[in-house]
Amino acid sequence: MKIDRLIGILSILLQKDTVTAPYLASHFEVSRRTINRDIEDLCKAGIPIVTRQGSGGGISIMADYRMERTLLTTREMQDILAGLRSLDSINGTNRYGQLMEKLSAGSSDFLSGGQSVLIDLSSWYKDALAPRIELIRSAIDSCLELEFLYYSPSGESARTIEPYYLIFRWSSWYVWGWCRKREDFRLFKLNRMDTLKITDKTFARRPVPLPDLHNEQIFPGGIRVKALFDAACKWRLVEDFGTGCFTQQEDGRLLFHADYTHKENLVTWLLTFRDQVELLEPEEIREELLEALRNTLKKYEKV
Numbered sequence: 001m002k003i004d005r006l007i008g009i010l011s012i013l014l015q016k017d018t019v020t021a022p023y024l025a026s027h028f029e030v031s032r033r034t035i036n037r038d039i040e041d042l043c044k045a046g047i048p049i050v051t052r053q054g055s056g057g058g059i060s061i062m063a064d065y066r067m068e069r070t071l072l073t074t075r076e077m078q079d080i081l082a083g084l085r086s087l088d089s090i091n092g093t094n095r096y097g098q099l100m101e102k103l104s105a106g107s108s109d110f111l112s113g114g115q116s117v118l119i120d121l122s123s124w125y126k127d128a129l130a131p132r133i134e135l136i137r138s139a140i141d142s143c144l145e146l147e148f149l150y151y152s153p154s155g156e157s158a159r160t161i162e163p164y165y166l167i168f169r170w171s172s173w174y175v176w177g178w179c180r181k182r183e184d185f186r187l188f189k190l191n192r193m194d195t196l197k198i199t200d201k202t203f204a205r206r207p208v209p210l211p212d213l214h215n216e217q218i219f220p221g222g223i224r225v226k227a228l229f230d231a232a233c234k235w236r237l238v239e240d241f242g243t244g245c246f247t248q249q250e251d252g253r254l255l256f257h258a259d260y261t262h263k264e265n266l267v268t269w270l271l272t273f274r275d276q277v278e279l280l281e282p283e284e285i286r287e288e289l290l291e292a293l294r295n296t297l298k299k300y301e302k303v
Contacts, residue, residue, distance in 0.1 A: 002038070005030070009038055010047065018058035129173060132190050136175050139163050139198045143205060146177070148196040150188060153264075157181065161188070162203045169213055176211045178203075187211055222259040223266060226281035229254040233276050267292070 005028050012019055012027070024035045039059060043049050048062040139146050140163045150159045161177035168174075172189055179186040185208070229237060231252040237245055246254040260266045267289055270277055279286045 006038055006042060009035075010042060013047075013049065013059065013061050016060075018052075018056075018060045020058045024059070129190055132193065132196055133166060133173065135196060135198060136163055136166055136190075140166070142198075143202050145199045145201045145203055146175075146196065147199055148188075149194040151192045151194070159188070160199070161186070162206070164205075164208045165211070167211065167213070176208075178206065185209060185211070222261060223263060223282065223285070225256070225258050225260045225266065225279070227256045227270070228278045228280060229256055229273065230276040233273060236273075 008028060009024060012024070021032050021035045021039075024038075025032045028035070039049055039051070049059060050062055051057070051059050136146065138144075143162075145160055146163050147158070147160050150157055158181075160180045161175070162180075163175050163177040165176040166173065167176055167187070172191065174187050174189050176185065176187050178184070228249075229246070231248075231254060234246075234254060237254060237256060241256075241258050245258050246256045249255055263285060266285065270279055270289065279289055
């Protein structure tokens, strides 16, 4: 990708006094003409690059600019590289690892010391997600529509969208695009897609609003929950909601207060605690949970 190459060229120029166009062309496996265009683009971006012809000539950044040595601190560069490494964790490739090698070419002040931040964005669904992510990226780059079967709480439906953004949020991957069925922008979760394919139909990019990713927009309908948990559940409550979500009672049990966004998810979450929790409020959900437990018990009772 061109942006990867531009970052790599800038990194080398910040680390070396002078380099030649043939050196850069060989390093990035492109033509000298491509390197010349890249240098022009860096100049347009405000990087003061100087080129000198003849013996001892080459490409360099102006001396007064080099006194600062780099636009990025070591920590900032390490954070960038941690982010690049995380992208490899998604698709199982070494594409961004190779970019890191290009960034670290020469006497790398950037990469001195070990990495202190490691990010792994892979999931249990990595084998299924990786090809979907690559396919969606390809569709976005080529302005091609996507077709897929989508599963939602209201049922399943065939969708055709103009894809614009891949988004990682709430530990899951989503695509943001214009849905032809709804005639509006929608957010689709990749794990709920099936039979995903790129069509041969191109689209003209339209003005794209960024999605509102606030939890209350995606998960509306706050539910005030009050429940009593056994003391052994403390670690899970802390992990899910933090230390301020409960008060410890005299008998050691934990009185839990929180806002929940989805009734079905709440019931499912409570059931994972088996007999270690009692839902106190809301009363109507308590009654629904009691009825569900009675029906479940009937299935397991011996005739």
